[in-house]
Amino acid sequence: MAKDLCPCGSGKEYCECCEPIIKQKALAASPEALMRSRYTAYVKQEIGWLKESLEPTQRSDFDEPSVTAWSKESEWLGIEIKQTKTEEEKNIGWVEFVARFKQGNITRNHHELGEFHKVG
Numbered sequence: 001m002a003k004d005l006c007p008c009g010s011g012k013e014y015c016e017c018c019e020p021i022i023k024q025k026a027l028a029a030s031p032e033a034l035m036r037s038r039y040t041a042y043v044k045q046e047i048g049w050l051k052e053s054l055e056p057t058q059r060s061d062f063d064e065p066s067v068t069a070w071s072k073e074s075e076w077l078g079i080e081i082k083q084t085k086t087e088e089e090k091n092i093g094w095v096e097f098v099a100r101f102k103q104g105n106i107t108r109n110h111h112e113l114g115e116f117h118k119v120g
């Protein structure tokens with residue numbers, strides 16, 4: 001049986017990597033796992049998870065039609081995790097990452113330092 005490797009590039013199968021997080025059957029074990037699941041959600045057009053994994057205060061700004069269009073129109077080339085940092089006692093984590101995607105003939109890099117708060 002062909003392996004269905006996860007788009008996040010972990011080398012693991014999708015069903016053992018980002019899928020349980022996206023489907024909300026498992027919690028992301030780290031900010032990195034959460035970031036990977038968000039990247040994979042773009043690839044798989046799991047827009048519900050992109051919204052759900054935002055901070056509640058940011059959800060009202062979430063523009064679902066434009067995120068859906070963007071995820072479909074882009075060709076997703078991969079994500080590279082540059083570094084991660086966590087402060088367990090504050091339940092905060094940071095992930096620096098570069099996501100590569102192609103729009104038309106142009107390859108773009110999205111470089112971001114994301115901050116994550118552990119909820120629940």
Ligand SMILES: [Zn+2]
Nearest residue numbers: 006008017018
């Ligand atoms: Zn994955």
